Amino acid sequence: MDLYEYQGKELFRRFGIPTSEGRLALTPAEARAAAEQLGGQVVVKAQVLTGGRGKAGGVKLADGPDDAEQKAAEILGLDINGHLVRKLWVESASEIAKEYYLSITFDRGEKKALFMLTTEGGIEIEQVAEETPEKLARLHVDPLEGYQPYQARRLIYGAGIDNPSEQKQLLDIIGRLYACFVGTDAMLCEINPLIVTPEGEVRALDSKFTVDDNALYKHPDIAEMRDPESVPPEERAAREKGVTYVKLDGEVGILGNGAGLVMSTLDVITLAGGRPANFCDLGGGGDAQGVVDALEVIIADPQVRSIFFNIFGGITRGDEVARGILTALEQIGIKHPIVVRLDGTNAEEGRELLAEAGPDNLHVEPTMLEGAKRAVELAA
Amino acid sequence: MDLYEYQGKELFRRFGIPTSEGRLALTPAEARAAAEQLGGQVVVKAQVLTGGRGKAGGVKLADGPDDAEQKAAEILGLDINGHLVRKLWVESASEIAKEYYLSITFDRGEKKALFMLTTEGGIEIEQVAEETPEKLARLHVDPLEGYQPYQARRLIYGAGIDNPSEQKQLLDIIGRLYACFVGTDAMLCEINPLIVTPEGEVRALDSKFTVDDNALYKHPDIAEMRDPESVPPEERAAREKGVTYVKLDGEVGILGNGAGLVMSTLDVITLAGGRPANFCDLGGGGDAQGVVDALEVIIADPQVRSIFFNIFGGITRGDEVARGILTALEQIGIKHPIVVRLDGTNAEEGRELLAEAGPDNLHVEPTMLEGAKRAVELAA
């Protein structure tokens, strides 16, 4: 689960990582009130779960309450990479002497956490990694060893930070960031920029924060931070029903079990000359209700012209899926042509059930390739 | 550092391990007040850092405030294995259906923590280990793995505890005891007995708790629990001066550097026909003040007739020790015959200094054996 800047900063503060003072604002009036409370110059920042908000005009400096209200009005409602701005973070403006970058994330290959620190903050870190890799200090942390102060020293000296006061503050911040990463079951904690003020104070000016969905049950307070409106409505509807759904731009609705098989199905549809309308994974389920839920989400997309049902049973049983399909068709009366391909556990029984009881718009095909071809034809 | 029962129970409570309610009492009047506050039957328990207080009459049941006051008067001032009773723990009396034993400690050989659980509590655990070892469930915990619930299950099933409610409570208590052990840097957390009440409630009725001296700096609250009066006054004086001193029963005062060498010196004195008056380890030091401090502690023992100074320099330098001895003799004007044996780093210089400037009661010997013989002769 991705967190907004203001949520990530709240977690940073809980672990003692210094941030600027700020207020959440949902309207220009709230932004004005926030600026009044904070006093002085403020920065009005769009809260969106995507990058590039600066270039898109989502971050503006305001001289005072009037200005903050006006800037808020300009930013609210912006579309930033497909994300509608509905929330603002109004924060005391910081003077910036230097911009550093600090993050910790999972290195799935090494199976260790990875710290990265560079004095080249404020810009895209990929650019630093590519153009001046020697300026990017990296260090893996073995989870059994845990955080040890030498790790911070290696990062600090490795990044070439030689100001003793900055070293001291960074040593503290790096230790706290590790505690935050582990303590919140985060997958990523990124501070870019980590600024140094003209007075020499080191502070997090932004946050990018991802928490492990599988660990949210340990952190009900973080789980509550989820903003259901941050995802497109059709995906939200699917998620509420326990279905993994991503809308795409084609005509062939796709339903399968297992992410790998569904991805493969998209490829096969494309190779057959069609365009997938969506990615939709039933997961390990496949009972009637799961099929109904998934079909409802898929046919809500007006672009869909045919549906390809590609099931290979393992933990999912073919006869159950067949019953699910039949029940679903009865319940929601779909008119779309539906192509079904069924293999694996109890597939024979499933195919028989469909052949016996299936309506006219249901086409059973023996292989994935043939099923895909048929679905593409039917969508034409 | 060993903790009193009441201190260990305070730490247990902090980690959520159930104990009975109680009050500390230093006088019979306080014991009465405690009994009044607690109501009902109470147990008056001597707080001493040694075992066997039950047999020594240090634990008595009292029917009410009057009785508690009287029992307190009987117990206060008792000598239990050389420990004077100065404190009492007055606790609500518990009805006991079963007595279990649970502990966690360091297994220095395996280099892992070791849990032990048996339903044969209330008695000396050594006896259980010897007579019915099959009833003593043991389990090592790898510190990198940390506590995992299966460990508690293995202990519970291993000890043959099959009551589901007890299993559930024990699962919780075992997890909390591990957290307590690690969270307080304990060397031992022992609950004997861990009782089951007639109502089926599991609760710690006693505590034996040892905290790692080297980790006390992390736990200032626990460090404050140290009771300086719990150790003999001469050892206390030595400890305040940073000298490790244990009083023994002989005539030859012994001073050396390093526990192994001092122990070896005791052996050699004994083999030479003498009786060591003490164990005294200067540690890595050996400067003048350290020597003065140690000598003051040693000669405070009226039984001491001669002193054997056995130094082998490593980190300790012979010339510094020699200067320390000379300064000390000047400062405190010891009359006892002193035998000095000096070897190792800068020993030559040290021996020369002593030969030049040493008073008449100072005898320099070339080897440990000869030094020991001389010291024994001089004590005769």
Added chain:
Amino acid sequence: MAIIVDNDTKLVVQGATGREGSFHTLRNRAYGTDVVAGVTPGKGGQDLEGIPIFDTVAEAVEETGANTSMVFVPARFAADAIYEDVDAGIETVICIAEGLPAHEMLRIFNYIKPRGITMLGPNCPGALSPGKANVGIIPAEIFREGRIGLVSRSGTLTYQIGHELTQLGLGNSTIVGIGGDPVVGSSFIDVLAKFEADEETEVVVLVGEIGGAEEEKAAEFIGSEMTKPVVGYIAGFSAPPGKTMGHAGAIISGTAGTAEGKKEALEAHGVRVGTTPTEAAQLAAEVAGAVRA
């Protein structure tokens, strides 16, 4: 031979008495797997159609000599179950459970690695050595014995490829699902190394998908360490760019994780890559034919 599971496998199932657990335990046994024990705390002394149930894995190992565990408990109890296996001396852990917190799995991985434990999953379909043993949820009836090793990150996609191979008359030495979670116990490389050492395996089919850099690493390994031919399949050529883990992800792996990139990496090390499961199976058939020739 075969790898990971075979005739020497003596299986204990953690969570054998649950609904899904008991279904697959019995299915694995029906296939011929030597299922020696189940473990459900509090049910020690009972049995599941003749399979003795114990309270702890340690007891199960002591009483039955179990050497392999299948973890079928809910995710919240899976870490505990895996540590229990290691502690009890289990050598191979196959974790079907999915949804373990990633930090827990990170600690488990680093704990078991130096201890020489073989682990598949979490979130994996298990391993099947046709004719010998099936541990997990792979539908064994669609596979037959043979000399093609199959390793995959994806469950159902594995079945699909295996099915295509069977249609072409080919069989498998072992089918291995390594699992789809961010941190899993065995990487492609770990499994490839086992196939390389396995006498029964002549050709390996590697089934990857978009994301991460495991396929690229596997390609390097194949190029430098493997003598046996490998055929690849990658899913996700037409997938939309997925959600990324902030900005740090791509830097770590040094790859964009696209299907095209993975295909190129594999081909650069001599691996032929199919663009559909059918094509991948046909390539495997060709290569297997060449090996035989």
Added chain:
Amino acid sequence: MAIIVDNDTKLVVQGATGREGSFHTLRNRAYGTDVVAGVTPGKGGQDLEGIPIFDTVAEAVEETGANTSMVFVPARFAADAIYEDVDAGIETVICIAEGLPAHEMLRIFNYIKPRGITMLGPNCPGALSPGKANVGIIPAEIFREGRIGLVSRSGTLTYQIGHELTQLGLGNSTIVGIGGDPVVGSSFIDVLAKFEADEETEVVVLVGEIGGAEEEKAAEFIGSEMTKPVVGYIAGFSAPPGKTMGHAGAIISGTAGTAEGKKEALEAHGVRVGTTPTEAAQLAAEVAGAVRA
């Protein structure tokens, strides 16, 4: 050969710029040890009489090829220093620092063990291979080269025995202080195994003391695994019963930890035990003579 430290030792000293640290660093170098670097955060770029100082061990290893570290920092920083060594690829860690919290050392021990790191201490005098290298605080001038391996839990007692051996004209292959703390990096057995494998060592002297069960375990190991003769010395025959760790301690070890008990255990496995350092040295001389004869 010799063990643990020798002519291949390239030493980095953590805490080389402190008062005691610099004294012993220079003393070790003066003896002939190849002291390649010191580490003191914030002093990188400086030097200690020609020994370059670095901010981190990783830099020191990269720049100088250091393979052994001596830890001379205060106890509170020692755990960090040891992990830093392991992370930087140091193979041998000799921790002179004493007073590490036991739980920290327990974690360190279990972390380094499967990683193949050799560690002495904490609270140890180090290791000296006469004529080759001295790492630690052992006064090298009292030892001479020879074929007797010496291993001890106690610092000054080690010097005493070594001194007695020298008086008898005998020398040492390596003198090893394993350290006196509750949890140390190497046990008697670890060091005995190294001596057994060392071509230069003909006889081993084991110096133990009351408490714990390490000597008893060593006795078993000597009986079953060692071909070289071992002579023992135990201190503490006349020591008063020490403070025990509650009641659990004795059960764990299954021994009372007395000097008498340890002597008997050693003798039961053919180890002759002296009752004074002098006697132990004489026994070693006899045994060494017999080996030569």
